[in-house]
Amino acid sequence: GEDVEQSLFLSVREGDSSVINCTYTDSSSTYLYWYKQEPGAGLQLLTYIFSNMDMKQDQRLTVLLNKKDKHLSLRIADTQTGDSAIYFCAENYGGATNKLIFGTGTLLAVQP
Amino acid sequence: EAQVTQNPRYLITVTGKKLTVTCSQNMNHEYMSWYRQDPGLGLRQIYYSMNVEVTDKGDVPEGYKVSRKEKRNFPLILESPSPNQTSLYFCASSDSGRFHTQYFGPGTRLTVL
Numbered sequence A: 001g002e003d004v005e006q007s008l009f010l011s012v013r014e015g016d017s018s019v020i021n022c023t024y025t026d027s028s029s030t031y032l033y034w035y036k037q038e039p040g041a042g043l044q045l046l047t048y049i050f051s052n053m054d055m056k057q058d059q060r061l062t063v064l065l066n067k068k069d070k071h072l073s074l075r076i077a078d079t080q081t082g083d084s085a086i087y088f089c090a091e092n093y094g095g096a097t098n099k100l101i102f103g104t105g106t107l108l109a110v111q112p
Numbered sequence B: 001e002a003q004v005t006q007n008p009r010y011l012i013t014v015t016g017k018k019l020t021v022t023c024s025q026n027m028n029h030e031y032m033s034w035y036r037q038d039p040g041l042g043l044r045q046i047y048y049s050m051n052v053e054v055t056d057k058g059d060v061p062e063g064y065k066v067s068r069k070e071k072r073n074f075p076l077i078l079e080s081p082s083p084n085q086t087s088l089y090f091c092a093s094s095d096s097g098r099f100h101t102q103y104f105g106p107g108t109r110l111t112v113l
Helices: none
Strands: A004-006 A009-013 A018-024 A031-037 A043-050 A055-058 A061-066 A071-076 A085-092 A100-102 A106-111 B004-007 B010-013 B019-025 B031-038 B042-051 B054-057 B076-078 B087-094 B108-112
Touching (some): A009 A018, A018 A085, A018 A106, A031 A061, A043 A061, A043 A071, A085 B042, A100 B042, B004 B087, B010 B019, B019 B031, B019 B108
Parallel strands (some): A009 A106, B010 B108
Antiparallel strands (some): A004 A018, A018 A071, A031 A043, A031 A085, A085 A100, A085 A106, B019 B076, B031 B042, B031 B087, B042 B054, B087 B108
């Protein structure tokens, strides 16, 4: 079955690194995504990783994929107050459609 | 500017009063989709459309209808809204085929009293 799990809340201090974790169950997923949702806004695609990759870095963001354990993480270096948001992990369901299976979202609170 | 737009952004209505939430994209995308977001449940797909006149059910289609008469528009119709349809709704679009990145609209917050 399809299931994506995330912890609900993470609190960090400004300048520290944040690590948001996600586990998924569908081994046929080929792309995994991180979306950011700021208060009152839609979902902004932050980054994605292809399943044949272990790591992808994009400025302050590092995505790590452990395909064996079906574990995905998003590391934000030098976390800023503007990074406060809900972060969603999503997998692209391995079917005929382009359906995304989302996690419940992790609320990141950055303390000044 | 490439974007997905939704209207209205906020809506309060009463049980049983038919409503339509519009979604439009200007990227010439074939694939469009509707999701609802509820606390603790993440986003769940309601309906999707692979192209004009081609629509299919997602995971939570009960109580909703869609149509795709034009490529750019994908309205979500609630014929007889009920309080359990109170939610935050997102429209998304992408190029056709698997694994293309989906772009999301700003969301419509619906309250059904």
